Amino acid sequence: MLSTHLGAIPGRARRVSVHIIPSLAMTFAIVSALVLTLALSLALPREVRAQTDDEKTVKAIFDERLTSGEMYYLLGDLCKNIGPRLSGSEGAERAVEWAREVMEGYGFDRVYLQEVMVPHWERGDPEQVRIVNVEEGMIELNALAIGGSVPTATTGITAEVVVVHSLEEVEELGREIIEGKIVFYNRAFDQTVIGTGAGYGGAVPQRFAGPSQAAKYGAVGVVIRSVASNFDDAPHTGGLRYADDVERIPAAALGFQSADRLVQVLDGQPDARLFMHLSSKWHPDALSHNVIGEIRGSERPDEIILVGGHLDSWDVSEGAHDDGAGTVHAIGVLRTFQQLGIRPRHTIRAVLFMNEENGLRGGIKYAEVAKETGEKHLIALESDAGGFSPRGFGATADDDVLERFRSWLPLFPQNTISYINKGGGGADIGPLRRETGTPTIGYIPDSQRAFDYHHAPTDVFETVNRRELELGGASIATLIYLIDKYGLQDEKAQ
Ligand SMILES: [Zn+2]
Numbered sequence: 001m002l003s004t005h006l007g008a009i010p011g012r013a014r015r016v017s018v019h020i021i022p023s024l025a026m027t028f029a030i031v032s033a034l035v036l037t038l039a040l041s042l043a044l045p046r047e048v049r050a051q052t053d054d055e056k057t058v059k060a061i062f063d064e065r066l067t068s069g070e071m072y073y074l075l076g077d078l079c080k081n082i083g084p085r086l087s088g089s090e091g092a093e094r095a096v097e098w099a100r101e102v103m104e105g106y107g108f109d110r111v112y113l114q115e116v117m118v119p120h121w122e123r124g125d126p127e128q129v130r131i132v133n134v135e136e137g138m139i140e141l142n143a144l145a146i147g148g149s150v151p152t153a154t155t156g157i158t159a160e161v162v163v164v165h166s167l168e169e170v171e172e173l174g175r176e177i178i179e180g181k182i183v184f185y186n187r188a189f190d191q192t193v194i195g196t197g198a199g200y201g202g203a204v205p206q207r208f209a210g211p212s213q214a215a216k217y218g219a220v221g222v223v224i225r226s227v228a229s230n231f232d233d234a235p236h237t238g239g240l241r242y243a244d245d246v247e248r249i250p251a252a253a254l255g256f257q258s259a260d261r262l263v264q265v266l267d268g269q270p271d272a273r274l275f276m277h278l279s280s281k282w283h284p285d286a287l288s289h290n291v292i293g294e295i296r297g298s299e300r301p302d303e304i305i306l307v308g309g310h311l312d313s314w315d316v317s318e319g320a321h322d323d324g325a326g327t328v329h330a331i332g333v334l335r336t337f338q339q340l341g342i343r344p345r346h347t348i349r350a351v352l353f354m355n356e357e358n359g360l361r362g363g364i365k366y367a368e369v370a371k372e373t374g375e376k377h378l379i380a381l382e383s384d385a386g387g388f389s390p391r392g393f394g395a396t397a398d399d400d401v402l403e404r405f406r407s408w409l410p411l412f413p414q415n416t417i418s419y420i421n422k423g424g425g426g427a428d429i430g431p432l433r434r435e436t437g438t439p440t441i442g443y444i445p446d447s448q449r450a451f452d453y454h455h456a457p458t459d460v461f462e463t464v465n466r467r468e469l470e471l472g473g474a475s476i477a478t479l480i481y482l483i484d485k486y487g488l489q490d491e492k493a494q
Pocket residue numbers: 310322323356384
């Protein structure tokens with residue numbers, strides 16, 4: 001029986017019990033694996049066998065994460081008891097207090113808040129987007145306002161629809177066709193790409209820049225096919241950026257099936273019109289915080305190894321994968337060191353950034369302060385790609401640093417981490433790299449399901465697998481452990 005509880009957060013303790021009945025086949029598999037491991041270790045060259053201390057520590061890190069499941073329960077607490085936490089909202093402020101309470105509860109060496117002013121946008125009433133003037137009377141579509149969208153008139157807008165697949169197509173059609181219409185960006189997520197981040201990147205300009213591009217040619221509103229890989233009808237929000245020199249027009253994202261329906265109806269019924277009603281609202285900037293916790297280094301306390309995720313989420317979801325997973329991964333590194341009694345040489349700092357989703361103010365503020373105070377960051381790692389099974393890391397660092405990281409790959413059990421890409425980081429730590437030249441690392445989990453949930457109401461705790469989340473946490477803790485122990489370069493000369 002495995003038993004665990006979350007004792008550090010008063011009143012939030014959870015206890016689960018899992019009974020495991022090993023089958024004969026499982027016993028055989030375990031024995032075979034042990035024999036194989038022994039045979040392999042005898043076959044290894046001496047320099048690899050010499051790494052047994054590291055192997056033991058890495059095994060302890062993975063064992064701790066997989067057996068306690070503590071970060072999984074912490075994530076459940078964040079998702080279910082705090083929930084959505086868009087910048088400026090009450091939920092975001094509760095998340096800040098939650099994170100501080102969790103890290104203070106663990107008794108990390110130092111826990112503090114860093115003030116940052118954040119944008120404050122509210123969605124308002126549930127969106128209404130429907131096809132009208134059709135045989136069916138009207139057809140309701142599943143839609144979410146794109147984050148940052150201005151509202152429609154209080155009575156809504158109704159207009160003819162022009163279907164396009166790119167920003168360029170809007171320009172080609174020109175004012176003659178676009179003026180007075182609602183532009184429907186119908187570019188689909190490219191299902192042929194294996195790394196889904198590239199599929200997302202290919203389609204996201206329609207969400208980010210599409211509204212202003214349409215407004216430039218006189219459009220009165222925009223709908224897009226959600227930038228997402230799922231085939232259900234969950235719409236996906238996300239941010240947009242209005243250009244300064246054109247009118248701000250309302251914009252909404254349609255679920256996959258709703259987008260299909262709109263295409264189908266427009267094909268058969270040319271008199272169809274689209275009705276949109278959004279009641280979103282912009283408020284003045286609000287005071288919020290990055291939440292920071294650290295374990296002080298024993299030898300080089302003034303050199304910081306940063307591990308971060310973002311605490312804010314979109315308003316329509318629990319932000320379980322985006323980025324509750326990164327939040328607990330960051331806390332988990334400190335917690336794992338604490339639980340295993342690993343006293344780091346450098347200061348290990350967990351930074352839970354505010355406002356990644358619609359402004360990046362937390363990351364920008366953090367970098368500003370780091371530059372002003374001259375704090376030295378050895379390296380910064382971000383987890384913001386979901387709580388899925390680990391695959392690799394990407395690092396923006398010198399080639400010799402990449403080679404050093406690659407030499408550690410055999411230490412990650414069962415190829416949990418099997419590659420180190422050149423180039424990587426995260427949105428929140430990008431400003432730190434630009435301001436101070438700090439090298440950055442991004443955690444890369446399996447990406448196949450990430451954009452099914454990303455920015456959608458379906459990004460909930462139930463979609464997170466405990467083992468996958470904890471394997472990610474263990475992989476990140478392992479890399480941080482090795483960086484702390486060996487540095488980025490040989491330190492012999494120093
Ligand atoms: Zn994120």
